[in-house]
Amino acid sequence: xxxxxxxxxxxxxxxxxxxxxxxxxxxxxxxxxxxxxxxxxxxxxxxxxxxxxxxxxxxxxxxxxxxxxxxxxxxxxxxxxxxxxxxxxxxxxxxxxxxxxxxxxxxxxxxxxxxxxxxxxxxxxxxxxxxxxxxxxxxxxxxxxxxxxxxxxxxxxxxxxxxxxxxxxxxxxxxxxxxxxxxxxxxxxxxxxxxxxxxxxxxxxxxxxxxxxxxxxxxxxxxxxxxxxxxxxxxxxxxxxxxxxxxxxxxxxxxxxxxxxxxxxxxxxxxxxxxxxxxxxxxxxxxxxxxxxxxx
Numbered sequence: 001x002x003x004x005x006x007x008x009x010x011x012x013x014x015x016x017x018x019x020x021x022x023x024x025x026x027x028x029x030x031x032x033x034x035x036x037x038x039x040x041x042x043x044x045x046x047x048x049x050x051x052x053x054x055x056x057x058x059x060x061x062x063x064x065x066x067x068x069x070x071x072x073x074x075x076x077x078x079x080x081x082x083x084x085x086x087x088x089x090x091x092x093x094x095x096x097x098x099x100x101x102x103x104x105x106x107x108x109x110x111x112x113x114x115x116x117x118x119x120x121x122x123x124x125x126x127x128x129x130x131x132x133x134x135x136x137x138x139x140x141x142x143x144x145x146x147x148x149x150x151x152x153x154x155x156x157x158x159x160x161x162x163x164x165x166x167x168x169x170x171x172x173x174x175x176x177x178x179x180x181x182x183x184x185x186x187x188x189x190x191x192x193x194x195x196x197x198x199x200x201x202x203x204x205x206x207x208x209x210x211x212x213x214x215x216x217x218x219x220x221x222x223x224x225x226x227x228x229x230x231x232x233x234x235x236x237x238x239x240x241x242x243x244x245x246x247x248x249x250x251x252x253x254x255x256x257x258x259x260x261x262x263x264x265x266x267x268x269x270x271x272x273x274x275x276x277x278x279x280x281x282x283x284x285x286x287x288x289x290x291x292x293x294x295x296x
Contacts, residue, residue, distance in 0.1 A: 003276030005030035007178075008124045010116065012036045012106055012163055013133030015043035017232040018182065018263045022130055023099070024050055025267030026274070032098035034119035034126075036106065036163075037133065043101040054097035098123060106133050106159035113166050125174060128274045129167045131160040131204075132182040134197075138238040141195035149196045156200035161207070168215065177220035178274045181208045182266075185226045185293045188285070193238070201226075205285050212283035221282040223273050228289020230261035256291030 009026050013019035014035035020042075027033050027050045037043040100122055102115040120126060135155045139148065160181060171177030186194050187201025205224050212222040229235060229251045239248050252258055266288055272278050287293040 001029055001271045001275035001277055004271060004274060007127040008032045009128040009130065010034045010036060010119060010126050010167065011130045011132060015039040015046055018227065018230065018266050019132040020046045021263035022132060022267045022270050025271055027097045027099055029271055032123040035099065035101045036104045036115055038103065038105055040103040043103065047099045047101040050097045050099045106163055107154040109162045112162045116166050125170055126167050127176060128178040129163065130180050130270055131163055133159055136194055136197040136234055138193040140193055144196065152196040153200055156197060157203050160204055168220065171220050172215060172218040175219040179222040180270050180273050181222065181224050183224050183226045185228045185287050185289050188226055188287065189293055209283045216282055223281060224285040225266065225269060226285060226287045227266060228255065228261055228287065228292045232263065254292060259290060261290060
């Protein structure tokens with residue numbers, strides 16, 4: 001994507017599922033990626049896999065470059081120079097991924113601020129942010145409790161507010177920023193068994209539109225991506241029990257593309273929205289749901 005190379009990006013909830021897929025894609029695009037998550041083992045694993053993949057790509061690229069140089073040298077000096085031009089530029093993903101993992105609870109404002117500061121000291125000020133972290137458990141509203149509401153709201157609403165507040169201050173001072181807040185189609189059309197979660201995601205949609213208006217003059221662009229039903233740990237927890245298979249098949253039938261989403265369905269759009277190709281798009285809410293949610 002145009003303009004993504006060498007940008008610094010923080011991805012919350014990047015240790016698993018959609019967040020991990022987004023972190024991998026942005027690293028492939030040449031970004032320096034900071035993964036924020038509570039799951040330290042999984043987060044370190046994703047960061048390690050990104051580094052290992054980049055090392056393999058660098059080795060393969062070096063071998064191709066050496067082959068080109070040998071062939072070109074036998075032809076002429078001009079041909080050799082043209083072959084040199086095919087080698088990866090310094091700082092590209094082929095020369096080694098720049099990625100770090102930070103164990104942090106996004107409901108803790110001070111912990112978020114420390115993690116962002118650590119990332120920026122290691123790389124550079126944050127240019128892009130992907131708020132992906134979230135959590136839920138299926139339960140009807142009348143069967144839920146205030147303690148459960150508070151947990152859902154803390155993670156899915158206050159968590160993204162904390163991260164946005166910390167990161168957007170620096171972006172506003174520097175006059176540039178790109179943000180993608182991951183909400184959910186539950187926040188657009190509701191979802192049975194997810195009343196409080198839906199309320200939080202609806203809040204993130206409205207919040208993103210409001211901040212997009214407030215900060216557009218500071219060079220900051222914000223958009224919302226709303227996944228539909230996706231094969232992740234949250235959905236699998238909903239499908240536990242004897243009726244799980246029936247519910248999953250019902251969801252597939254309701255989706256025009258006749259399948260659940262998978263984590264790799266989302267990183268392409270995130271990369272686009274963070275890139276210069278989306279420089280005239282802000283305050284938008286985009287559903288990626290196989291056609292389940294269609295808005296005009």
